[in-house]
Amino acid sequence: xxxxxxxxxxxxxxxxxxxxxxxxxxxxxxxxxxxxxxxxxxxxxxxxxxxxxxxxxxxxxxxxxxxxxxxxxxxxxxxxxxxxxxxxxxxxxxxxxxxxxxxxxxxxxxxxxxxxxxxxxxxxxxxxxxxxxxxxxxxxxxxxxxxxxxxxxxxxxxxxxxxxxxxxxxxxxxxxxxxxxxxxxxxxxxxxxxxxxxxxxxxxxxxxxxxxxxxxxxxxxxxxxxxxxxxxxxxxxxxxxxxxxxxxxxxxxxxxxxxxxxxxxxxxxxxxxxxxxxxxxxxxxxxxxxxxxxxxxxxxxxxxxxxxxxxxxxxxxxxxxxxxxxxxxxxxxxxxxxxxxxxxxxxxxxxxxxxxxxxxxxx
Ligand code: PEP
Ligand code: MN
Numbered sequence: 001x002x003x004x005x006x007x008x009x010x011x012x013x014x015x016x017x018x019x020x021x022x023x024x025x026x027x028x029x030x031x032x033x034x035x036x037x038x039x040x041x042x043x044x045x046x047x048x049x050x051x052x053x054x055x056x057x058x059x060x061x062x063x064x065x066x067x068x069x070x071x072x073x074x075x076x077x078x079x080x081x082x083x084x085x086x087x088x089x090x091x092x093x094x095x096x097x098x099x100x101x102x103x104x105x106x107x108x109x110x111x112x113x114x115x116x117x118x119x120x121x122x123x124x125x126x127x128x129x130x131x132x133x134x135x136x137x138x139x140x141x142x143x144x145x146x147x148x149x150x151x152x153x154x155x156x157x158x159x160x161x162x163x164x165x166x167x168x169x170x171x172x173x174x175x176x177x178x179x180x181x182x183x184x185x186x187x188x189x190x191x192x193x194x195x196x197x198x199x200x201x202x203x204x205x206x207x208x209x210x211x212x213x214x215x216x217x218x219x220x221x222x223x224x225x226x227x228x229x230x231x232x233x234x235x236x237x238x239x240x241x242x243x244x245x246x247x248x249x250x251x252x253x254x255x256x257x258x259x260x261x262x263x264x265x266x267x268x269x270x271x272x273x274x275x276x277x278x279x280x281x282x283x284x285x286x287x288x289x290x291x292x293x294x295x296x297x298x299x300x301x302x303x304x305x306x307x308x309x310x311x312x313x314x315x316x317x318x319x320x321x322x323x324x325x326x327x328x329x330x331x332x333x334x335x336x337x338x339x340x341x342x343x344x345x346x347x348x349x350x351x352x353x354x355x356x357x358x359x360x361x362x363x
Contacts, residue, residue, distance in 0.1 A: 010199035027053035043250035074104035098128035126159035135163035165199035170207035180209025305357030
């Protein structure tokens with residue numbers, strides 16, 4: 001079933017200055033005090049950040065952690081709007097949060113990863129947002145389920161919310177990784193391909209979980225052509241009441257953003273366009289040839305499978321495969337291919353052949 005969203009592109013929201021990409025939402029993990037909210041906002045505004053984030057209600061893993069200042073913090077965000085002319089946004093996780101945000105004139109809301117995973121809550125939020133003109137950013141669900149992410153967008157869209165964007169913040173994993181959340185960029189890229197009008201932000205703060213990963217993760221998002229970043233920034237991260245290790249002071253955020261290389265999406269340069277077109281066509285032809293070669297290989301593999309069945313021979317002959325693979329790795333090097341690449345590709349091909357021969361044996 002073809003999925004469709006009726007979206008107003010971010011360029012028409014009037015929120016961001018798109019002349020110097022990426023578009024950025026920045027601010028502390030949590031609003032903690034009026035002074036912290038104002039100081040951080042002022043320092044961010046000083047270098048051209050226009051959209052300010054601060055969590056008012058915080059979804060914490062363990063009870064007893066700081067759970068946000070609640071509705072009184074919305075007044076501080078109103079001060080940010082009035083005194084600094086910034087747009088302000090916060091996380092909503094239920095209808096009550098939405099009503100409070102509407103009451104205080106909050107400009108935009110985001111749905112957090114834990115909430116996107118829950119269709120009941122997303123529906124409740126969508127219903128509460130009906131008839132407002134508020135843009136909504138939807139973070140990916142904690143589990144790598146693209147359908148659930150799209151479902152949340154559909155629920156909002158059906159409630160008439162057309163100013164929609166998404167935030168890729170990585171996924172919970174039990175694998176041992178250096179990051180707080182597993183990036184799985186391909187899921188966000190797939191979403192972007194399905195809905196080209198959707199503004200895609202990366203949240204390197206929650207993805208990385210530590211200051212040192214913010215730059216490389218942000219650069220990766222730029223290389224993939226993402227439109228924006230949502231980054232946590234705090235005037236004094238050492239004293240932050242939540243996510244202290246991943247927040248940058250505003251001046252450090254400024255340097256980090258300046259260090260990014262933002263690739264252009266297109267160019268009017270005729271020579272470039274013609275060349276890239278030719279090169280892409282060439283790749284398409286090679287890909288097609290690869291498929292043909294893989295198909296022929298599989299046919300032969302099936303023949304071998306039938307032959308083995310007739311002669312009652314075991315399918316896997318590990319020594320033969322190991323020595324073949326070593327030979328291939330050696331040859332691959334002379335074609336400019338790394339050992340890891342050759343190993344991954346040929347193991348995948350071999351696994352598929354074995355599976356196919358197993359099927360034949362079971363017939
Ligand atoms: C946040 O943005 O502060 C937050 C709680 O993020 P996430 O939903 O990505 O965990
Ligand atoms: Mn946070």
